Amino acid sequence: MKERRNFLKSFTKVFKEDKKENIIVRPPYYEDKDFFYKECINCDGVCSTFCEENIIKIAQDKTPYLDFTQGGCTYCDQCAVNCPSDVLKVEYKKNIEVKIQIDMLKCLSWNDTMCFSCKDPCLENAIDFVGLFKPTIGQSCTSCGFCISYCPTNAITIK
Ligand code: SF4
Ligand code: SF4
Ligand code: SF4
Known part of the structure; x- marks a missing residue:
């Protein structure tokens, strides 16, 4: 699947202006948003290192967010499986909460x-x-x- 998308992307050579989104999109495995602020401060962004699409970025407040400017989420579970603080858990899996x-x-x-x-x-x-x-x-x-x-x-x- 990844190969198919990369192949298609190689044909997208149209100039695109820089896009700035203010919406914070979290990895789709959390139950309580407050836990990001309580727990991620003590973590070195472990989830971002396991994301196969490299779309998890770590904000200045040390919480993770998804950046769709270069890719998307495959729902591979790896960010949740490897979160050391159970902020992200596979049992909380859901669709990403944006439209x-x-x-x-x-x-x-x-x-x-x-x-x-x-x-x-x-x-x-x-x-x-x-x-x-x-x-x-x-x-x-x-x-x-x-x-x-x-x-x-x-x-x-x-x-
Ligand atoms: S489910 Fe996989 S692709 Fe999606 S954010 Fe987590 S690690 Fe990245
Ligand atoms: S965000 Fe929705 S419309 Fe866009 S690629 Fe994913 S499933 Fe398809
Ligand atoms: S791995 Fe867990 S605790 Fe660490 S930044 Fe990601 S969500 Fe926060």
């Missing part, structure tokens, strides 16, 4: 220019194109974030 949306004003397809850049990286097949245009993210979206970095106009956003 992924397509900004119709920025999206090429919504503006009559054919583009399928986000469709193929979505292994959940969650993006429907109505009559080749008007992509819409459906219920099967797991908020994995993989589609975000493939959009040439940064039209896929996190809510």
Whole structure:
């Protein structure tokens, strides 16, 4: 799967402006958000070293967050399995708690220019194109974030 995504990405050579997200997205294995602030301060960001996609970054307050600018979450469990403080636990596994949306004003397809850049990286097949245009993210979206970095106009956003 990773190879397929990397192959597709090699064809995305359109210039993209730097994108700044203010939303904090946590790894999808926690029960109580307060534990990040209580426990991670005593940890050297162990979870980030086990992330196969290298999307876990450690903030200045030493808590982990997901950065979708270069990849997405495979739900591989490794961050939870290796968390030494049980902030992240496999038994708390859930979909990432953000909503992924397509900004119709920025999206090429919504503006009559054919583009399928986000469709193929979505292994959940969650993006429907109505009559080749008007992509819409459906219920099967797991908020994995993989589609975000493939959009040439940064039209896929996190809510
Ligand atoms: S589940 Fe895997 S890919 Fe997702 S954040 Fe954790 S280590 Fe990274
Ligand atoms: S491994 Fe656990 S305790 Fe360490 S930073 Fe990650 S979530 Fe926090
Ligand atoms: S539409 Fe949802 S499931 Fe598909 S790649 Fe994007 S975030 Fe992942």
